[in-house]
Amino acid sequence: MAFFERQNVVRELTVKSATLHRLASQRADQHDAHLTSLSAIFVAGGVERQDLVLDVAATITRFYPRITSVNVVPYDPSQPMIETQPSLSAQARERVVELARRSTGALQIGQMPDLSDHYLLVKRTPNSDVAQHGLALVIDARALIATDDPFWEAPSTSLRLSTPDGQTVLVGQVASGETGFSKPLGSVSQPLVFETSLAIGLSDLLPARKMFSVIAVVTTLFLLSAFGFKQRARTKDAENRAKLSAQETRLAHASRVNAMGEMASGMAHELAQPLTAILSQAQAGRHLARRGDVERLGTVLDDTVSQARRAANILDRLRRWSKPNRAPSESCSVHEAAQSVQNLLALEAKTKGAAITLSLHEEPLFVDADPVELEQIVFNLVRNAFDASDAAQVTISTHIDGPSAVLDVSDTGPGVAEHLKPRIFEPFVTGKPDGTGLGLALCQRLVEEMSGDIMLLDDTNQTTFRLSLPLSTKAVAT
Template sequence: MGIAQHRALSAELAQETAVLHRLASQRADQHDAHLTALSAIAVASDDPAQRLFLEVATTITRFYPRISAIALVPLQPGGVAAAGTALDPQLTARIRAAAIASGGEIALLPDPGRAGHYVMVKRSPNSDAARHGLMLSIDAARLLDEAGTFWDRPGINLALSLPDGTVLFQRGAIDGTVDGAVDGTGQAKALGSASQPLRLETDRSITPGDLFPPLRSALILMAAAAAGFGALAFLRQRRRAGQALEQARLSALDSRLAHAARVNALGELASGLTHELTQPLTAILAQAQAGRRLLARDDRDGLAPVLDDTVTQARRASAILQRFRSWSRPQAAPVRAFDLRDALRNVAALLAAQAQAQRVALSFDLPADAVMIRADPVEMEQVAFNLLRNALEALRDRAGDGQIRVTLCPEAGNAVLEIRDNGPGIPPELRARLFTPFMTTRPDGTGLGLTLSQRLVERAGGEIALEHGTEGASFRITLPLDPTGEGP
């Protein structure tokens, strides 16, 4: 009984720690989205008092009580910080120094004016031309709240520390050396946030009373003497009921975490859309102001190119919104059986001129027999067009040496389409986020092409993936063959 109880207590701690780790990691990731949105607002605003920034910051602190303070500190000494409350001069100096020393990463510091708080510092804009240091002060204790009553039990120990070892929050003795303890089962792991790898440590002090509860021990002895196997069956049934109840509670908490993940993803989409639209809207504003000055001077010859640039930027903003709308709610199209080779031939005809202009060898290896699938032909053409256009963009600097090979073949009831190029490939640090909305390596890209392609392929019942260990970039698309093997 003692061994089984020890294993159960250790497993319970490991399971609760995993749930708490996920909860804290999800909340920490939300802070990145807040910093991105606030930075975009600060950069786009021409108001010295940053009133819009302060309104958004107040709303964030109201809905996220763990965020105690938000401030925008000018990097030039003597500048006035935009903050809801007065900042400590020592904290202001630390924020400015951390932003100046930043190479683009987010700095983590203990908050000298608030016990148990840590500070996130990001330069704004996040480039060598940064003008401000953007700060969020986070209450570490509230980062771990709402995790359940398990963490309030006696003997359950918990701590959260900065990567440098500074303890932000601690409850109980983490090393498991509490007086009378038989054993401790410690857990330690960094949060799954790239910008906030805080160290989460948990421990459980297991005493003889935990291993051998007096009442349960007496009942087991009495039942074993009186009934034998009957008592054993009763205990097994009781344990199953307890496990079912605990599983139901954990499932409810997991549903809340999934909802938090969806809210976080929505924040990332909104932040990314704000970032994408800031540049064309700023350009439209500048062109409009320049046009007004030219009109005042009656310079009609100079006004025409200004208006042309304004139209170009407006169309670019419209294109961004259109692609965002297509990603978030693609229109349902009629599905029918068709030959996938025909779709690839259409795409080849569309891109042949561009490939020839770049002197890129574009080759198609298609089977002699029809490859019938059931999907929307236009959507499959869009997927192939997106991937081939991305490959041509990657080979823009390799004139005369670029190669793109498209291979289609039936395999185990599926149509397998591979698109490979000999370009620079995808950096390892970006592969995990390749199909994330707004993730792009091109200055003029929107980051929605691959995300939309993934949704269209999955809607057709297939899969799309980046193959590893190959030269350049290689994408593999798997679509189920039409079981009838017939046309529409």
Template sequence: MKRALLPALLLWAAATLAFAAGGTALRRADAEAQLQEEGRRLQRLLAQRADQHDAHLTAISALAVGLPVTREPLAQLADGILRFYPRVLAADVAAVTAEGTPALVFTTRPDCAAGTNCAAAVARGAAAAIDARPVPLPLGPGRYRLAKRVRDASGTRALALEIDAARLLEAEAATGEAAPGATLTLYLPDGTLLLERVGEGPGGPFATRLAFAAPIGSASQPMLLRLERQPSLVALVPWGLVAGFGAAAALVVALGLGLLRSRRAAREARRRAELGEQAARLAHAGRINALGEMASGIAHELTQPLTALLSQSQAALRLAQRGGEGDGALLAAALEANVAQARRAGDILARLRDWAANELPPPRPVALNAILRGVAALNARDMEARGVEVELDLPEPSPVALAEPVQAEQVVHNLLRNAADALEGNPSGAPRRVGLVARALPGGGAEIQVEDTGPGIAPAVRDQLFEPFFTTKPGGMGLGLPLCRTLVERMGGAIEAEAAPGGGARFVVRLAGAAA
């Protein structure tokens, strides 16, 4: 489960960061769209006001042609323009003689007289106009003059309107303000700065730049409008949504881990059940396979009671035929010996039948000495053929433990066979002994020790001895020791392997006490 936790945390962090990045990108795109929309609105507003300035100049030029007769109407028109359009600061009309000398014939400036430089300034502005089109002339930061010239029968008239650029975006109604925090600049085509409104500064080291730039669609006043914002990416992060998404993602990850844990637990339970079934099948198969190995020992053991039965029966038959005095006691003794040998043969056959059965009775108190003696007797001929000496160390009274006799015999039989196989590698002349030991444990219960004088167990493989299909024997299947562990654990005990004090290997089977 710990191995799945780190990838899950990394996945949660990646998903949360991706959501934060996506939310930030969306909010940046929304801020960009708002800035573009605001820029287009201001662009339209400036174009409308530029057209208004052209219209004012056209109206003034219509009356300026009739001066001095039209002075009063011109004054009324100019006063109305200045009153209703505060951004128009002044209106001037100058007459230009054939010699090129200008004379101011109309103005809304109280401080301008006919002999001042006002007429010259108006004339210079009008001289820059081409084909009677207005030409904006910068007058410094925040102001510019819109000039135009017209001709009539009496000569040339130079007209000019002075515009306060700072008021271009001050609407008569509540419109025209730029987006909050945006820096707004307005330039003439030659780069002259007419208007600058500084908004918020860069938003720290993680600032992003949003910009809008567009020309004003006016032939007479081709100004350039720019809007710019530099918000911080940190400020654009939708922290509330990110926190909500992170919590939801954490819940999903937790549910996923819980589901993964439950599935793994279910798989582990199924695997254990399958292993249990497999172990049961292996145990049954092991008992069946062991029958072949034990057949010679069982046949040898059965030969003894059967031979005794035959000889005793023949003796009894001769006594019965003779019919002499005192033969009755001898006949009774022969018959009692026959009964004992028949019971012994029956016990051997019953044990063989239980060994082959697939279902075994539950553990019960068993004397371990009898188990070890029986296994040693069954394997005596095979051990003798191999040149292996089996030594029994059985205290009296016999240690008693909870076990199932057939399973306990199978465990000891497998361990004895493994020990004998390990002795095959001993050099000639080396001792070939296997010890079978029964011991009572101080805290209750008992243990069985199977110890050999073989080469011992390599430390590198000790932890793998009881794993299924692991073997160090050529041609081995790796099922004997796992089967032993399964049978011992089924009886409520434990098995372990260790190095014997005098060299070789020792397997220790610990079983619970009879009173447990």
């Protein structure tokens, strides 16, 4: 019984630790999005429109209390600084500038000089070598791993969060030699080491209530043995079934918790793209409205509406996935999906000096799929090409290969690292400093739902992802 109870305690610690680790990782990923939005607002408005930054910062600190302050610190101390309360000390400001100057594009993390349980997350702005400001979030490490799960209120459990090198403890303490869990947070920018431990005592291995129950069962079995071994065998069999049922229930619960975390990560990843586009369009529209450029403002508002509808379609698709019966697929055009992605990313391509070229088959190609899902796959592939190179030349081409419609997305970027190629479609595998590693994994899952295949081609002059889907029988019949 002691061995079985120890296995249960260790299993519960592992499940609870993994759940809290996933929650903290998702919270850390939110910080990246906040910094991206604040940097875009600051670059657009500058110090003269610091009210824009302060309005967004106030909203962030109100809804995310673990972010205690937002600050824009100039490299030149004589220049004005944008900050929320509580303000940074002089030593902390110097630390922000030091981290921003150290950055080569990736976010920088460092401990607060005067607050041992807080850390700084710093982004240079604009994110280039001509940056003159450091954008910093002050994050409460204790709130990052806070949870209302009563499991962690027990005196035998402990938590600790330390810097990536493991040398500096931000919050908490774990005892050596105890059963524990240790894993860096699943955030590229904040790989803080998350650790837990549990002191297992004799009362955990041999709880009094279960001890009395076992004694009562054994005594009853001994007394009933006079009535025959057959009856005793039936009693033991019933007890074994009850134990197995309880164990299966715990395992099923752990699986549901894991699935919920994966769905939340997938939803955050898919919605981040249209929401980022809406933010950029809204900022551009505000500037056009101030200048009175009504003609261009109409185009910006149309794009904003399109992105909002796209986000609504993504939420509707996720809602339909949660139902036992998904909506049937329909015959949709591969060429329309490619053209729609070209239109959606036209502004971003122009900003980055990139280009999207379509080389489509002379005849229309139709496949049985959800149009939003098909567009999402092509969007993710093209967006990855943009992220790989600022001046990427992307080509979307289509052709027919037997019973399949084939769509290739090729780019002139640096390509995929050799060590990533075998695992490129696995969740959380990414070559981007600030990537989530979910985009290609989601694409593969959607393609499999369409009975198709997606792959990274080898031995090609350009980086090429190939999407193969069965041609629509509905379109042929029509």
